[in-house]
Every structure is written in C-alpha cells, then in structure tokens.
Amino acid sequence: MRKPAKPAKPAKHAKPAKRVELKPTGRVALTGLAGAVLVTGITVGTITKLTAEPAAAEQIPAAAARQEAGAPTTVESKAAAPRALLTGYTTASYFWDDGSGIRGDTGAPASGKPMQKGMFASPSWPLLTKVKVTYNGRSVVGFVGDRGPGEPSHRGIMLDLDTYSFRYLHDGGRPASKYHAGTDVGHLKGVKYEVLEWGSGRGEKGAPKPFGT
Known part of the structure; x- marks a missing residue:
C-alpha cells in the first residue's frame, strides 16, 4: 500500500526589506548624458571642463563659417618692385x-620744376621720366627734370645727378654744398640706371643719346 503523502509545510512570510537612507555626499548626479545614462561621482571641476570643451569646439565651425562668408582675413604681403622698362x-x-x-649753371631746369634732390638731367630722355640709379650697393630714385650733360x-x-644723389651714391655722405659734392671725384663710372616710367615731357624713349643728336 502507498503511504499517504505528508502535508506541505506552510510558506514562510518574506521579511520586509530594510529601509536604506541615502546621506548627501557633496557629489552630484547627471542624467540625460549619452542616451540617458546615469553618471555619478562627477565633481564640479569636471562639470566645468565638460561644459568648456564644447564651447571651444564651437569656435572652429564658427571661424570656418566666417571664412566661407567672405570675411576679411589678414594677409601679409610685400609690394612687388616696379619692373624696369630700360636698364643699362x-x-x-x-x-x-x-x-x-x-659752376656752369645754365639756368632753371628745362622741366619748369625747381632744382631739388632727386632731379636728374638726361640728354635725350623725355622730361619727367622716373629713373632709379644704383652704385656701390646704394640706390636713388629720381626723375629727369633737366637737359644734360651737354x-x-x-x-x-x-647722366647728370643732383649733388646730393651723386655724393650719396659715391660713399653715402653729404655734399659740402649744393654746388660742390665735397669730394675730388667728379664722375661715377658704371652707374646702373633703370627707367621705371617714361615721362610725359619732350624727349625720346629708348637708349640715351648724346645731346643735340
């Protein structure tokens, strides 16, 4: 004969869960970051860093937007030297x-302009022609304001150079007076000339020609 089954033991009642009180720790919790992920234990200094980095990153696209919009940019460049029309x-x-x-002064300059520093004389070039002269590593830019030498x-x-330009090209000095360069040197051989702009006055363009020809 089968023995009668033992009666089941009555179920025990579950103990109530202990209540846990959370004490403030001086830290903060952030929600809503990276798909509602809860982040805890971030100090105030870390929060400042997180908020500062996106602000700095926003400056890059902002600068790019200004460039695309045609905002002026600072570009350092040197002005190109004028190209010589004639050199010799x-x-x-x-x-x-x-x-x-x-000292053989024949009167006021043929161009009608007063005698001055940077005024040169040419036997054939058009008056008011802009010329650069170079000698011994020194240069002067002037203009044809008179006729000569004869x-x-x-x-x-x-070429006839004004007294100041002549002395400067010679040794970098200054003349003794407007009429005397203050040196025994009366001529400079091998002066390089560069015509930068032909003048509007009377004369002939091209290689210099002797006076009266």
Whole structure:
C-alpha cells in the first residue's frame, strides 16, 4: 500500500526589506548624458571642463563659417618692385642748376620744376621720366627734370645727378654744398640706371643719346 503523502509545510512570510537612507555626499548626479545614462561621482571641476570643451569646439565651425562668408582675413604681403622698362650702365656727373650761374649753371631746369634732390638731367630722355640709379650697393630714385650733360654726353657721360644723389651714391655722405659734392671725384663710372616710367615731357624713349643728336 502507498503511504499517504505528508502535508506541505506552510510558506514562510518574506521579511520586509530594510529601509536604506541615502546621506548627501557633496557629489552630484547627471542624467540625460549619452542616451540617458546615469553618471555619478562627477565633481564640479569636471562639470566645468565638460561644459568648456564644447564651447571651444564651437569656435572652429564658427571661424570656418566666417571664412566661407567672405570675411576679411589678414594677409601679409610685400609690394612687388616696379619692373624696369630700360636698364643699362653709364658714367654720371653731377649738377645743381638753380639760375645762380655757379659752376656752369645754365639756368632753371628745362622741366619748369625747381632744382631739388632727386632731379636728374638726361640728354635725350623725355622730361619727367622716373629713373632709379644704383652704385656701390646704394640706390636713388629720381626723375629727369633737366637737359644734360651737354658736350660730355658725346664722351659717354649720359647722366647728370643732383649733388646730393651723386655724393650719396659715391660713399653715402653729404655734399659740402649744393654746388660742390665735397669730394675730388667728379664722375661715377658704371652707374646702373633703370627707367621705371617714361615721362610725359619732350624727349625720346629708348637708349640715351648724346645731346643735340
């Protein structure tokens, strides 16, 4: 005969869960970051860093947007030197014609402009032609304001420089006066000339020609 089954033991009642109180720790919890992930234990300094980095990153696309919009940008560039229209070498003398009659002064300059530093004389080039002269590593930019040299131009002296330019090219110094360069040197051989712009006055463009030809 089968023994009768033992009666089942009555189920025990579950103990109530202990209540846990959370004490403030001085830390903060962030929600909603990276798909509602709960992040705890982040200090205030870390929060500042997280908020500062996106702000700095936003500056990059902002700068790119300004560039695309055509905002002006600072570009350092050097002005290109003017291209010479004519280049050559000659012997140069000096003069200062102001109507004084000193040292062979023949009167006021042919261009009608007063005698001045940077005024040159050419036997053939158009008046007001812009010229750069170089000698011994020094350069002066001037203009043709008078006619000359006269007879010396037939001996290859194709430029008359004002007294100040002549002395500066010679040794970097200053003349003794407007009428005397203050040196025994009366001519500079091998002066390089560069015509930068032809003048609007009377004369002939091209290689210099002796006076009166």
